[in-house]
Amino acid sequence: MGASRPPGRLTARFSVSGGHPQPLQLSCQALLDGHSVTHRLARELPYEAADLIEIAVSVHAIDRLVRRPSAQPARAGVSWARDLWAQVPVRQPWLWSAHASLLTELLTWLTDDSWSLEFCQLPGGAGPLDESQGFLFDTVPDDSVPVLFSGGLDSAAGLAAHLLASNAVAISVDTNNWMQHVQARVLSGLQAVSDHQCVPLRYRVSVGRSSVETSQRSRGLLFLAVGTATAWALRQDRLRVFENGIGAINLPYLRSQFGSQATRSMHPRTLRLMEQLAAAISSRPFHLEAPALNTTKAQLIETAPAVAEPALALTVSCDTGFSARVRDHAPCGACTSCLLRRQALHAAGKADLDKADAYRDSSPLRSVALQAMLWQAARIRACLDQADPWTALVSEFPEILDTAPLAPADVTSLYRSYIREWDSIQSSFPVSSQLGRQGKAAL
């Protein structure tokens, strides 16, 4: 049973480019609520787990509160990177100080920013995850595998396939009621897949309306931190994430993109750096299992049983689908996330999972994102047609070198499948059929 304590207030500090430090109060500028998790587990989170989540939430809040430099193309060549310093109170400052370089390496990779992190002692009971009430009893089956669940198509399809074989704990983060509602509906639908149990564990994280920066590239750390910490609380040293290889690697669509403008939340390198951090903090190996990294989104969808399809239809992939915080807010249909979903559903022969009027923009013919995707597909195809496709891919997309330790042959095969899918849907994909002559030429 947890000890009774007054509710705590964690106050971090941060500064930008060597400026005057500002306070960041987690109970004020950002909200972190994990009480439903600790009550379901009937135990407090281990110190390192609570610290990891609170650090990730603090970093995420700072990421949202500090505007990036203007992205004007010829502004003295200045990139969108920021210089950020933060001091975060934790339960074990000596432990985090010893491994701060691993955390800053991961953050720099995710955000392009330079991070300088310091840690100080958190007063007892002052953390948002410190419990003030007693517990009942643990209701999570012992053999449940911790799985990260976002409410998107990949995580739902992967979880559906997983539930055919074993129990799962679906760990999620929601930032608003609409996201929570969608995640709950999808999980409820997935209960029909098999007799295996899926226990939902949910955290609420939200940054106040004073946030000015929308890029939130630290979001990947937030999700992985919550998943890793909860796995520790379950006394496990592994976490499963379901993300398709094309989306995870996320090669830049255009060479005008700089660094993490092509998001790296679930990139193979992100997963590797997170594994290293988790192992260092816990002094035990930690495994981030990503079984779908060698598959396309369409192939991942195909692994889900047919009985899961009603639940898959409820998933949300859109970049703005959750951020609008509006109930039943229709996905845009024109962002890269929506377009990859549409491409994958068509390639998997499951286009009818999305209603005909599901999208705000049903024919994104003039969408820059679509044209960028088609231009990228044309460049990938040209590389795959070369005698040495891997060398051609490295020359055209140097970022593909970051996929190590994935084998070049596997990555090449992944992109060959992806291009084959584009070729196979030319007549059925609504976007391409509306593109007419230009679209065919681009494809």
Added chain:
Amino acid sequence: MPDDDRIPTSLAGGWRKVLRYLQGREPADRTADAVTRALAATLRATNGVPGIRGIAARMQDAAAAGSVSGSRLPGSAEARRHVPTDVAERAAAALAAGMPGELALVSSPEAALVLARRLLDDLAFHYGFDRMAPLLIRDGTYGAPELQSLLAEVLASDQVSKLAKRLLNRPDGVGLRAPSRSRPRVAPENLLHADLGEI
């Protein structure tokens, strides 16, 4: 998980002229001249790549050691702040991974020239071509394979090669100018009878 990818598409002055040339299907050499001028202007405005010779040296070291394990060379962490330098680091990593044998056989100045040449190609795509390509394909001006061939032809121009040499002499971009295209002198008596199109 939604990506929220950012896709820059805005064009600075000189590159808008390149776009007009491509939209108007101007001859490749004329477009190459416009591209070279746009590149020179971009390098002046963005302070060039002051560390290009050092990056080239690290590129050769990494190629020789086989130590390229990512899209940036080892030791390039600070490059994130300056876009052209980061583009150079990425180009160097691609060259070191893709042609280590060739880089082992060339001198340091030659390696720097190889990198400068590749850098100009990549900057042309970063600041120009990849911001235009979606538009040009969407509007049906070109199909993707045709546009890829045309852009390769434009970048293979001697003008771009000459600018690469000039960049190595002015790596900070100050005073960097596109080379003027030299044209064979025509004697006045021949000029009188020459076809205007040929001139």
